[in-house]
Amino acid sequence: MDKTVIDTALVSACETRIVNAWPAPTTLVVDQWVVRFANGYSGRANSASSLREDGDMDETTLAFVEGLYRQAGLPPRIRFTPLVAESARRRFAERGYRIETASFGMVAELDPNLHPPAPGMLTTAQAEDAWIDGVCAHQTGAKRNREHLAAIVSGVRVPAAFATLLHEGRPAAYAMSVAERGMAEIGAVIVDEALRGKGLGKQMMLGLMGWAAAQGCSQAYLQVDQSNGLAFEMYKRLGFRTVYAYETRILDT
Incomplete structure (x- = not known):
């Protein structure tokens, strides 16, 4: 995407x-950067992100941030969003940061009349044990770690919905949404592999879009891996548009 046409105010939001x-x-704040640590569970929660446009990081600050990650037993990670200054991008690249993942940030407009609550979707305001266990059961690698997932979701302090979608009376999909100041993120969308192709992901998404609209949100946003073409196309059909692209870069040391 051409950075000159990116809505950086929406990216920042x-x-x-x-x-x-x-x-x-x-979570630490270092200048205009938020530096996050979550025991290695997900790149987003274990990386540094700029919160302001043209976010820069000089050599001294970069060395300090890298030291923090190494002290925590984690590799240094930087999220290359449109909020990162070109000078910082060059500095990170010259230091050897390689692309670990590439993602899209997408946004959809919400309308309570178009997004009613979904039948068969159960939600709780906090992440209960059954939800955490269900999510972990359908994950692989580090994301099967129940303790680390619980440490993240138990920290949510704004209105949230931890959703379980039933199919023929049994849990078939999981997701969550968090509403803050007119916008709601939808994430952690997981469908039982044995039940894929039945439209359950779409049903879950529509249900959480309805929940977000009922909270008074006018927009929903999400992040999707650029390699996940099926999810990306589904989100587009649901009205999500790509607002920005970003890379998560990691330093192998």
Whole structure:
């Protein structure tokens, strides 16, 4: 995407809310950067992100941030969003940060009349044990760690819906949404692999869009891996548009 046509105000609105929607157990603010630590569970919660346009980081600050991650036993990560200054991008690249993942930030407009609550979707205001266990059961690698997921979701302090979608009376999909100041993130969308292709992901998304609209939100936003073409196309059909692209870069040391 051409940075000159990116709505950086909207990018900033999403990025600042993401910190609260997916809270890391330890969060530091270093200049205009938020530096997050979550035991290695998810790149987003274990990386540094600029919260302001043209966010820069000089050599001294970068070395300090890298030291914080190494002290925590984690590799340094930087999220290359449109809020990062070109000078900082060059500095990170020259230092050897490689692309770990690439994602899109997407936004959809909400209308209570078009997004009613979904039948078969159960929600709780806090992440209960059954929800955490269900999410972990359908994950792989580090994301199967129940303790680390619980440490993140238990830190949500703004209105939230932890959703379970039933299919033939049994849990078939999981997701969450967090509403803050007129915008709601939708994330952690997981569908039982044995039940994919039945439209359950779409049903879950519509249900949480309805929940967000009922909270008074006018927009929903999400992040999707650029390699996940099926999810990306589904989100587009649901009215989400790509607002920005970003990379998460990692330093192998």
